[in-house]
Amino acid sequence: MSVPVFERVALIGLGLIASSMAHAMRRAGLAGEITGHARSAETREIAREIGLVDRVCETAAEAAEGADLVVLCVPVGAMGAVAEEIAPMLKPGAVVSDVGSVKKAVIEAVAPHIPEGVHFIPAHPLAGTEHSGPRSGFAELFDNRWCLIVPANGDIDPDAVARLSALWEGMGAHVDVMDADHHDLVLAVTSHTPHLIAYTMVGVADDLRRVTDSEVIKYSAAGFRDFTRIAASDPTMWRDVFLTNKEATLEILGRFTEELFALQRAIRTGDGDHLHDYFTRTRAIRRGIIEAGQDTAAPDFGRGAARGDKTEPRK
Amino acid sequence: MSVPVFERVALIGLGLIASSMAHAMRRAGLAGEITGHARSAETREIAREIGLVDRVCETAAEAAEGADLVVLCVPVGAMGAVAEEIAPMLKPGAVVSDVGSVKKAVIEAVAPHIPEGVHFIPAHPLAGTEHSGPRSGFAELFDNRWCLIVPANGDIDPDAVARLSALWEGMGAHVDVMDADHHDLVLAVTSHTPHLIAYTMVGVADDLRRVTDSEVIKYSAAGFRDFTRIAASDPTMWRDVFLTNKEATLEILGRFTEELFALQRAIRTGDGDHLHDYFTRTRAIRRGIIEAGQDTAAPDFGRGAARGDKTEPRK
Secondary structure, three states: OOOOOEEEEEEEOOOHHHHHHHHHHHHHOOEEEEEEEOOOHHHHHHHHHHOOOOEEOOOHHHHHOOOOEEEEOOOHHHHHHHHHHHHHHOOOOOEEEEOOOOOHHHHHHHHHHOOOOOEEOOEEEOOOOOOOOOOOOOOOOOOOOEEEEOOOOOOOOHHHHHHHHHHHHHOOOEEEEOOHHHHHHHHHHHHHHHHHHHHHHHHHHHHHHHHOOOHHHHOOOOOHHHHHHHOOOOHHHHHHHHHHOHHHHHHHHHHHHHHHHHHHHHHHHOOHHHHHHHHHHHHHHHHHHHHOOOOOOOOOOOOHHHOOOOOOOOO | OOOOOEEEEEEEOOOHHHHHHHHHHHHHOOEEEEEEEOOOHHHHHHHHHHOOOOEEOOOHHHHHOOOOEEEEOOOHHHHHHHHHHHHHHOOOOOEEEEOOOOOHHHHHHHHHHOOOOOEEOOEEEOOOOOOOOOOOOOOOOOOOOEEEEOOOOOOOOHHHHHHHHHHHHHOOOEEEEOOHHHHHHHHHHHHHHHHHHHHHHHHHHHHHHHHOOOHHHHOOOOOHHHHHHHOOOOHHHHHHHHHHOHHHHHHHHHHHHHHHHHHHHHHHHOOHHHHHHHHHHHHHHHHHHHHOOOOOOOOOOOOHHHOOOOOOOOO
16 A cells, blocks of 8 residues: 555545545545545435445534545535634644635635635546436546646645645546636636536427427437536536636637527528538547547447447548 | 348448448348449548448449439438439339438428439438548447438338338337428437537637637546537538528527526526526436436546446446
């Protein structure tokens, strides 16, 4: 067993990310002891039943007491209250981090509660599935994914950052550092706005489903099915993302609507060249993603039950 | 070897669908001989090189001559011209079908050219990947997917429909019959509008990429990556889809924009309840899709290189 990166780690909130962290930390022996707390009694009961962490605590404060690292894994809107609750129990030299999808709002909510001598280092692992809850975690979730570390202010402790980075790398992730404003804009483009759009489209289909019985589901083909997967994500987490990354999301939504209207006009006026040029351009960004190692070129969408078949295209 | 369903099958156009049909027909011994034609000399050359069909022909007319089944596998906008070209070569009792994603426009373009005594039975297999071209096909593409048969008019030959259905079932698909108007509306919801939206979002990100270097690609996480996969689909095919299913696509786009603006307003005004209710509702349609067997519950998006790992969630 390797030497633990942190002797005691406390996970506050026991959903998909926290439960995956517990599995990933255990896989690599990164923590001496893992404590955990979830607000819901049912979640705590499940966590105990499946032995998710070493000790499930009744309060966040109890879980955080004496911890070398406390990771806030609650929805972004709940971070401030949790930080306030655990603040008196934090020991000097401890690291407090989080896994929120939005960083500016988390820093604003959490930083004021962090005592002198405690290192607050926000982070955001770019990983997830459409499932949630303590049973949804698995050790491989972060493998080869990015974890962005977003220092809250200038005077952060380099040693604390190095240890948090080592933890994430030990869980399989690649680590990068980014400032909070930039993080929130990049994520608005790559994650937040796409999720909102997927939610919207699935909602539209849901309305139509009442008209056409179950055909929308039955014939759910390429395109729409991927949207439903996205739109099945945790509602509370996503509500908080949009409420707290309002500015960047609204900016990107504005650009999106502008482009969509241009394409809509091209459809209405029959401007095939505009459509073809646009669709050709978007193909290139896909190639960039494959080259960047963020996805494989294996054919996938529209494959339903064959997802994961690893049927490779003939090249 | 089973008895072929059609003695001679001609595939006009040799892209993803036609090449997958060739593999799938061979897998099950459904055709005695398969001829093929593609407009591009390069495509014909590749088809010969990989032995995609039994005989690659220089013209569509030559491929269709004497065929018992001719399947038009060209972009929707090219269907009419191909039908006109092959019409004189069609033998009495032959079946002409297609695989277009839009049905009303195909029927309008093709039906006038079909000679007396030839059975025109449009069809649409709900299957695809983001790849295109003669090398992209594979035999499993249609397994457990739907193929919608859309009779062009009332007086279709039941025996011809039965044989075309048997062919698609032999290639692994489930067959259903639907009228053209309804088909085009259902597909506008489940496929066409989602594709347009994905193209739009990727285009917006592409603009931003120039500002933020390659970060949009590097940190392409859950949500956006699925969009890029969709937006990498064949530009010509999709241009034709939107130009020919204009009415239904514009109708669904109108509903989409309405819903999106309502969510946008909820974000702007901080109406968390509206967002949470909406996101909870969309989760249900996802469950419906899984229950309908159109996808698995395995966690997927955001998993990048692990796509296909079959890491099952702990249940």
